Amino acid sequence: MNEQDLRRLLTITVEDVLPSQPAAASWDRARRKRRTRRVIGVVALAVTLVGGGTVAVLRPTDPPPNHSVAPTPTAVPTHADPVQHPPAELTFPPDPLTRLGGPATVPLSERPVQRALALFQPTDEENRADGPVRVLGNDGVVRSLDVVTLQPTRDAGYNEAPAVKPGVLSPDGKSAAFAQTKELVVVDLTTAQVRRIPLDGYLELVVWANDRVLVGGDDRTYAVDRVTWAASRIDVSAWVLAAPDPEAGREAPLVELIGERDGLALRSRTAREATIRSEQEITGDGLPSPYEINEFYGRGWLHGGRLASAAWITSDEIDGAEGAAVLDARTGAVSHLLDLGRERSKGCCEVLGWDNKGAVLLRLEPAALARWDPETGEVTGIIRDLRGVIAVAG
DSSP: OHHHHHHHHHHHHHHOOOOOOOOTTGGGGOOOOOOOOOOBBSSOOOOSSSOOOOOSSHHHHHHHOOOOOOOOOOOEEEEEEOOEEEOSSOOOOOOOOGGGGSOOEETTTTTTSSSEEEEEEBBBBTTTOOOOEEEEEETEEEEEOOOOOOOOOOOOTOEEEOOOOOOBBBBBBSSSEEEEETEEEETTTTEEEEEEEHHHHHHHOOETTTTTEEEEEEOOOEETTTTTTTTEOOSSSTTTBBBTTTTTTOOOEEEEEEEOOOOEEEEEOTTTTTEEEEEEOOOTSSSOOOOOOEEEEEEEEEETTEEEEEEEEEOSEEEEEEEEEETTTOOOBBBEEOOSSSSSSSTOOOOOEEEEOOEEEEETEEEEEEETTTTTTTEEEEEESSSEEEEEOO
């Protein structure tokens, strides 16, 4: 994004920040209960992200940021405690992404984007799609995704979920890929063209992995080449695969979060053949007793040498509290833990990615999107309560 883009988005943000929408008290209770998994809890209603953030200060001498929506400058590290807590009330600095709360004003087919900053799928209290997917461009205009009709994803047990999920928007904001039963649907958001790749099985999850799109379900995962669109089976689970760092090369290993409690581990696989390279035990030696991670859930996200994920934890109050963790992706050591307490709905707070200043983005009521800086312990809101699923580009 160039300086002119940033100034335009900042102007839009300051002059036209939308009011928050009231939350339905029964939202979390209405989520469909999914089957229990050994290594990952599935959140039926999630807010999704691949990188993003806001700009608070624009300095002409600074180099341009790497992401379409740049984050607030990172504070000077204070070497915060390894276990941290969110404030009782979040603050919400202005942010261009709040425009997702408003209606679409033009179809994508009439006005494709240069880059999409985010997608938003409104949902009802039963977690069903409630209206078209909104596409927020880097020009601040919200479009409706009118070039394809998406069906809910489903598994063999006919459990359904919206097609918009973690990882659907490409890091560059130019494409979106949606898992559908027996096919992958890829939309070029810059031309409004749709490509369909026939596959087999119940497909539910998408991960952009450099020059490939990985799409999978319960019993299979495909790697789809982004140039030839040829697809082949790959021995990796889309449920436990951490989203690769967009800055990593095409040969960067694929990393899975596996196990629970004393059996938690990072499994590293080769990028192409998915051959297991190593398994590294996840340790919490730096956490004060009795804190420990019980199990990870939702998508894990790699950022340089770190990995962030939501987790169920043992805290100083309860076994089974909600939390979020940052760990060293090379050694498996947990460096920071965000204790979200015991008064939240189960699976409430999925991690959604990183911003380009090293802060973790996650859902944290009453925010549809919040930012946690593990180096300082600061937690702030980005988007107020908004019922539905958000995917943000890197």
